[in-house]
Amino acid sequence: MSRLPRRLRPWFRRLPVVARLVLAVAVTMSLVLAGAAGLVYWRVQTALDRQLNDDLTTYQRSLDQAVRDGVQPPPGPSGSLQQVLDARGRVLVSSAALRDRPLLSVAELGATAHGATVRRDVGSLLPITSDTLRLQARRVTVGGQGRIVIAAVRRGHRDEALRELLAQLALASGLTLIAASYVGYRTARAALRPVERYRAGAAGLADGAQNLRLDVPADRDDEITRLGHTLNHMLDRLEASAERERRFVADASHELRTPLTLMRAELDVALHRPRSADELAETLRSVDTEVQRLIDLSDALLDLEELGTTQHISRASAGLAGLLAAAVAPHLRTAGLEGRAVTVEAPGTEVDVDTRWLRPAIGNLLDNALRHATGDVRLTAAVHEGRLRLCVTDEGTGFPPEFLPRAFDRFARAEASRTGRGSGLGLAFVQAVAAAHGGTAHAENTGHGARVVLDLPC
Template identity: 35%
Template sequence: MTPRVRRPGLRSSVTAAFAIGALLLSVILSVGTYVSARHLLVEQRERTALRQAYADAALVRDRLRTPGTGVAEALGAVAPPSGATMLVRRQGTWYSSSLDQSGDDLTAVVRPAVADGGVGLGWTARTDPHSVVVGIPLPAVGAEYYEVAVADELDATLRTLAVALLLGAALTTVAGAGLGRLASKRLLAPLAEVTRAAGEISAGNLGTRLQDTHDPDLGSLVSSFNHMVDAVHERIQRDARFAADVSHELRTPVTTLTTSLALLQRSDELDPRSRQAVGLMADELSRFRRALEDLLALGRLEAGLDDSRVTVTGAGELARKALAASGRSVDLVVAGSTGQGPDPLVDVDRAQMVRALVNLYDNADLHGEGLVGVEVRTCDDRVEIRVLDRGPGVADEDRTRIFERFARAGSSRPGTGSGLGLSLVAETVQRHDGRVRCSSTGRDTAFVVDLPLVTPRGEEA
């Protein structure tokens, strides 16, 4: 199994790119600076050592020319420069101004050049820090002069330089990362704006547009985004117009049919067979009409709640209104079992909520063997409207499914409702920040609409 690698975000990528760029740049600059500075300093040091060695060699040679002067004596007469060791080799013997090191080791690097009769210049690691070694043949006195100068200043300078450059590189990298962060933030700011606008649009605020910009790079994004929203908006409006047109086209013929059927049903001239046929037509027509009304109501719900129609209403009044509107009279208990409590208030579109309740009553009659009662109670900050039937209840596995469009519980008779009733209830209740559920306990089945309780304004606690 390969581990999942999460791709870094755009902002992190931009920041990292800036940081890496800054690091590379500063490393190249630092290394370049260090190399050239080192080269320059080393060259300078060698030149200084060479000049010093020439001067000292000339002094030693002059001493040795004086007859009777020994090498040790000649060396002793010349004051060695600080940090430097003077060495003279004559007839295979080493003479030194200090006794620390053996001349063979120290001067190995330049001896071949000196043996060839030239001036030798080189570095030895035998000392700490490194030393520059100069070898000068002194043929006039039959000797070789060597000077070993410890390059401690050079070393310290180079170390300081390296530390400074390293610090500089680190600072540059951090600054690069910061710059990257800033740049990405600026770059992504328009994206954040697009995200906000898209969020508002998906929340149903279709009037949202991005502000025009003079930035040519962003201009095309802004205009294509706005064009897209225009197109979506237009499409939604077209769909709504289409729904309105269809509704008009279907409503008038349905009205004609119901009116004509009402005429037929009143007629005394029908024989029993025809009367039965007319009855069947009337039943099917009312079902068709219910489906049409449910479809139109669902369409309206999808278009969103119209705030101007939402008012504070008593839940009991709603239940009563729905009972009256559907010509039913069953027990209605408001706010508790002991008599009539105050009617709990809810904030709803009355027409939509009454319609939803009528659908629940219809459902109780169609699938629940008859509506037996309606209860309105408060439960903390919620109001429950319980629609009770004496039906067999709804199987656990069907309890959420029955609220889907055209879904039916397994046991129910087919072809009795519009197939939209309960989904309309669910949708309506959801639009009002509520929930609808089915609860069955043994013989009691209840569909429960649960809505937020509204406290009347201006009421003292």
């Protein structure tokens, strides 16, 4: 159908899929049937013409010999006719059915007089005409004078056979085309019926249906079935995504409400009665803390949104040791005030990563370890077969077992730390950075603390 005229293509594309398939089948079958019918007709016509020409040639020879010998022409095949003309085209001898009817044109007479053999048909196959003939004319010399001998045979039986063949081919082709179109229609409808069910299911989902899944046969493995499984998988992902979004909105509302409520309470207390300058300063410091908490939360959400919508991160070659040193430096003072150490073990090699995102991700891991654990913190890095493995290990009590499966969810925090500092977005940011690099992040307990591992292609 790509060969359709340009003006017909919009009309064809507007047709339903079933109609387009049936039309394609019908057009293709029409071409095939027309070709097959044409081949059959040509073979039969060739055989009939060969037989007719053989009879005509044999009869012509006998007529030529009879004219040369000056004897009565012998009888020819059934329905044969004859005519003998002089050099000027006057009829000397003619079958009774022909009488003096001229069979040759002036040009044909001239060609025959110069020695050419003329063969042609009189009358046509369609529409039906009477006295259809095939004639052959040749020049014969008799007693030094030229004669034109015309042999003719009737084509009635031959034409009737061809007309009957045309009618049978047309009937057979028409019935075959109808049957093929019907089978194509039924096949297309049956093949697209699951697609219509899937469309109805998608329409139900658009109308707000919950927990919708498509009915996919379990005993098949064709393209439509695989489409159904893919759509069901997509619905699973959409439902999980919607659930995460609902949980995100609920958690974000809670996280935003808490500092706003505290600020409102502080301001209400400050405005309830006159306060000293020291008390007002303390109130402002408390409000400033909550404002900073809101800013940190907004920045974290914006970073996560940017990571989620960025198609490609900007990788560049960077020294691994320098990258880790830059990530650790802001946390050394905090660790020193608490009497803790942060150690780094890294090879002096180059890695191909986006330092803009990886450095704060490492910083989040160090901040979590310093905030929620005890003892020293160890950051190790190793490069093997094109992959960078970063581990941050602490000496605390580790993650609660029930918290590990959701440690990287947004706003996920262990119950013991929900009242502490932090928004619960640190590990979610770490996982987003790992995913943006095409890697993974996971957390585990070591028996002597917790370990968070980043595995990235570099």
